[in-house]
Amino acid sequence: MPKVTIDNVEIEVPEGTTILQAARMIGERDKADRHVVPPAMCYYSSLKTSGGYCRTCIVKVSQGSTKDPRPMPKPVASCRTTVMDGMVVQNTTSPELLDARKGVTEFLLINHPLDCPICDQAGECHLQDLGYEHGAEGSRYEFERRTFDPIDIGDTIKLHMTRCILCYRCVKVAEQLTDGRVHGVINRGDVSEISTYIQQAVENDFSGNMIDVCPVGALTDKTFRFASRVWYTKPVDAHRTCENSKCTGKVVLWLKGNEVLRVTGRKDQWGEVESFICNTCRFDKKDVKHWTVEGPRHLDRHSVISANHYELQQKQKLLTKAAPESTPVGRPKEIGQG
Amino acid sequence: MARKLLLEHDNKPGIQGLEGYRANGGYRSVEKALRTMSPEAVLEEVKKSGLRGRGGAGFPTGLKWSFMAKPPGVPRYLVVNADESEPGTFKDRYLMERIPHILIEGMITSSFALGANVSYIYIRGEYFYIYRILERAIEEARAAGWLGKNILGSGFDHDVHVQVGAGAYICGEETALLESLEGKRGNPRIKPPFPAVKGLYGCPTVVNNVETIAAVVPIVNDGGEEYAKIGIGKSTGTKLISAGGNINKPGVYEIDLGITCEEFLNSDEWCGGVQGRALKAVVPGGSSVPIIPAELYFKTAAGEARLMTYESLSDGGFATGSMLGSGGFYAYNDAQCIVRSTWNHTRFYAHESCGQCSPCREGTGWMEKVLHRIENGEGRLEDIDLLWDIQRKIEGNTICPLGDAAAWPVASAIRHFRDEFEYHVYHPQKVKDPKHFEKTPFVRKPKTVAA
Numbered sequence: 001m002p003k004v005t006i007d008n009v010e011i012e013v014p015e016g017t018t019i020l021q022a023a024r025m026i027g028e029r030d031k032a033d034r035h036v037v038p039p040a041m042c043y044y045s046s047l048k049t050s051g052g053y054c055r056t057c058i059v060k061v062s063q064g065s066t067k068d069p070r071p072m073p074k075p076v077a078s079c080r081t082t083v084m085d086g087m088v089v090q091n092t093t094s095p096e097l098l099d100a101r102k103g104v105t106e107f108l109l110i111n112h113p114l115d116c117p118i119c120d121q122a123g124e125c126h127l128q129d130l131g132y133e134h135g136a137e138g139s140r141y142e143f144e145r146r147t148f149d150p151i152d153i154g155d156t157i158k159l160h161m162t163r164c165i166l167c168y169r170c171v172k173v174a175e176q177l178t179d180g181r182v183h184g185v186i187n188r189g190d191v192s193e194i195s196t197y198i199q200q201a202v203e204n205d206f207s208g209n210m211i212d213v214c215p216v217g218a219l220t221d222k223t224f225r226f227a228s229r230v231w232y233t234k235p236v237d238a239h240r241t242c243e244n245s246k247c248t249g250k251v252v253l254w255l256k257g258n259e260v261l262r263v264t265g266r267k268d269q270w271g272e273v274e275s276f277i278c279n280t281c282r283f284d285k286k287d288v289k290h291w292t293v294e295g296p297r298h299l300d301r302h303s304v305i306s307a308n309h310y311e312l313q314q315k316q317k318l319l320t321k322a323a324p325e326s327t328p329v330g331r332p333k334e335i336g337q338g
Numbered sequence: 339m340a341r342k343l344l345l346e347h348d349n350k351p352g353i354q355g356l357e358g359y360r361a362n363g364g365y366r367s368v369e370k371a372l373r374t375m376s377p378e379a380v381l382e383e384v385k386k387s388g389l390r391g392r393g394g395a396g397f398p399t400g401l402k403w404s405f406m407a408k409p410p411g412v413p414r415y416l417v418v419n420a421d422e423s424e425p426g427t428f429k430d431r432y433l434m435e436r437i438p439h440i441l442i443e444g445m446i447t448s449s450f451a452l453g454a455n456v457s458y459i460y461i462r463g464e465y466f467y468i469y470r471i472l473e474r475a476i477e478e479a480r481a482a483g484w485l486g487k488n489i490l491g492s493g494f495d496h497d498v499h500v501q502v503g504a505g506a507y508i509c510g511e512e513t514a515l516l517e518s519l520e521g522k523r524g525n526p527r528i529k530p531p532f533p534a535v536k537g538l539y540g541c542p543t544v545v546n547n548v549e550t551i552a553a554v555v556p557i558v559n560d561g562g563e564e565y566a567k568i569g570i571g572k573s574t575g576t577k578l579i580s581a582g583g584n585i586n587k588p589g590v591y592e593i594d595l596g597i598t599c600e601e602f603l604n605s606d607e608w609c610g611g612v613q614g615r616a617l618k619a620v621v622p623g624g625s626s627v628p629i630i631p632a633e634l635y636f637k638t639a640a641g642e643a644r645l646m647t648y649e650s651l652s653d654g655g656f657a658t659g660s661m662l663g664s665g666g667f668y669a670y671n672d673a674q675c676i677v678r679s680t681w682n683h684t685r686f687y688a689h690e691s692c693g694q695c696s697p698c699r700e701g702t703g704w705m706e707k708v709l710h711r712i713e714n715g716e717g718r719l720e721d722i723d724l725l726w727d728i729q730r731k732i733e734g735n736t737i738c739p740l741g742d743a744a745a746w747p748v749a750s751a752i753r754h755f756r757d758e759f760e761y762h763v764y765h766p767q768k769v770k771d772p773k774h775f776e777k778t779p780f781v782r783k784p785k786t787v788a789a
Contacts, residue, residue, distance in 0.1 A: 052695070053696070054695070054696050055735050058735060074735070075735060077528070100735055103697065103727075103730075103731025104697055104731070107699075107700035107704075110700050111703075143704075166693060166696070166699065168694075185523065185693070188691065189689060189690065189692070189699060189702070190688065190691070190702070
């Protein structure tokens with residue numbers, strides 16, 4: 001089994017593991033080492049061929065392998081690069097790499113509308129997290145931001161193309177989960193957009209998962225639109241026996257009182273859903289009586305939603321433990337980290 | 339008169355047709371390879387010739403071919419990249435238009451060496467008239483038995499298909515080309531796996547430039563060692579250069595790699611000198627290679643005469659050198675504005691970025707807007723530093739080389755012509771006239787560049 005060192009933390013991983021997966025294994029092994037995990041905006045472990053587009057997960061490979069110790073000339077996308085035995089990877093310990101990632105973050109934000117105050121995704125948005133951790137305090141972009149003509153893609157999903165960062169995750173969902181893909185990326189360059197070919201609705205049993213995989217607020221739940229800020233809702237784990245054999249029925253209910261405002265899949269500590277759910281569970285079962293509630297959802301992401309979870313203070317002590325020999329530059333934000 | 343290997347017969351009557359081509363020694367390499375040589379022997383000749391990819395990167399062709407995976411029972415493909423979309427490059431167009439059969443001949447011989455029974459020509463949509471020429475040539479070759487089953491009784495089957503692209507620059511990148519050939523959106527693939535392992539339809543594929551494949555013909559005819567005698571060091575053979583810009587004799591020229599840059603620019607045999615005015619700068623290999631000022635074009639930073647070779651042109655790295663690239667040579671006289679030209683290049687890359695990865699998608703558009711502002715006299719001094727920072731953050735962080743190609747011209751323009759950018763900032767009224775340097779050329783202060 002290949003041994004890889006990421007930011008001076010060593011781990012042994014199975015053959016064919018990517019650098020990002022290895023870093024997440026380190027993070028799962030010891031929460032104090034979570035700083036080695038690069039951010040990922042387009043990679044999604046349960047979607048094949050995802051990743052490689054957003055370039056936020058780039059890392060510096062300072063030693064290729066034991067056999068060939070030469071460093072790789074350019075930063076590589078950690079989500080699409082498999083580890084070699086003896087590989088040495090620098091994520092937060094390399095100032096040049098952090099500078100490059102800052103650049104990628106800036107690129108992602110120059111055309112983003114920054115309409116967080118009216119965006120339903122605010123509070124659980126990966127781009128917000130990325131901006132906090134790796135962005136600059138202001139933008140150097142002074143031109144008019146790109147806009148798109150609004151497209152209606154159906155009664156349940158709202159597409160806000162201006163917020164999109166073109167991660168291709170929703171395209172992969174449509175390709176790999178649903179019966180037929182009717183939407184995709186059209187045009188090219190900075191005017192490329194997610195769209196349906198000759199305006200039509202995106203309709204099938206699993207289309208709602210596009211909302212869950214979307215890292216930003218480009219795809220949001222129309223049935224939850226402007227209902228509440230996510231941090232005012234109370235997430236609980238729940239399940240039901242779903243008639244659809246492909247759906248596990250394991251969900252998170254976002255409650256306000258006893259009212260179910262929204263149903264989503266269960267997201268793990270990396271912000272990825274554990275199992276995909278069908279549209280019936282997501283959009284139609286908006287009453288607690290349909291569900292067996294298991295208990296409060298533990299949110300394990302450094303996000304605004306987890307801000308009121310006081311058990312975090314305990315964890316904070318663990319997180320502030322210094323990483324061995326790491327420069328202070330790359331330490332992720334300490335406050336509010338789950 | 340210099341030696342010509344590819345363009346020897348380009349003006350002979352009837353060379354476009356099979357008969358005229360045969361009368362001038364055409365298809366000899368197919369006869370030689372299929373009758374007297376093994377595929378390994380052909381590969382060996384190509385390796386010995388030291389032929390390097392003519393599409394821009396200059397990767398050794400023999401080495402590329404030997405990387406091709408050969409799993410049993412899986413078809414292999416040869417794909418010819420005729421998506422010549424680099425601004426300033428038009429050599430393949432001339433070659434395919436004048437002598438279409440040399441490409442088909444090269445494809446048969448190369449496919450024999452690679453063990454490919456089907457090969458494709460991916461040609462850009464703007465060359466639709468050449469598509470017709472190629473189709474006619476393929477029909478002729480097929481009727482005469484050069485394509486099809488059991489060519490020359492050797493038991494080797496081969497067929498060639500032409501596919502027209504829709505005119506996207508990115509489809510000249512080999513994996514985007516393969517995606518487009520498969521009928522998908524032309525987005526570059528993430529490498530590895532490389533096409534030699536998993537290419538067209540998931541099968542081992544070699545993608546080569548038109549000129550590279552055509553060069554296989556003289557290599558097989560005369561032997562790899564003979565070919566390697568031309569040129570200097572690792573730059574062997576002849577190269578087609580498409581010369582343009584402010585020179586007296588623009589056109590496609592076949593040069594021996596290794597002639598001096600000065601000879602190429604000033605000799606009457608080639609470019610015939612700079613039009614009217616003094617030389618300001620040169621782009622030696624197509625729009626994506628760094629632009630270099632006149633003094634660095636003639637002499638390297640170390641003071642040696644610069645030669646038209648892969649090594650000599652890139653001598654000094656990007657600080658003082660450039661690249662041979664695809665051979666799209668163009669010269670600027672002192673009436674030209676470097677800022678305007680850089681803006682024009684960047685506008686092209688912003689338009690042609692595929693939009694897949696964020697640095698290129700967002701960065702190229704941003705650079706275009708900033709350059710447009712400077713060129714129109716609305717720029718500020720800090721815009722120059724901003725541009726430098728944007729290009730630095732695009733370069734090396736993208737999936738495919740388009741990001742680098744967009745960043746290098748901007749980087750080199752700022753590196754060598756920063757004072758001209760500053761002039762645009764300080765004299766907004768003067769630069770509002772699009773031909774601002776025509777009456778009063780901009781005089782650069784001579785700069786000493788460290789080697």
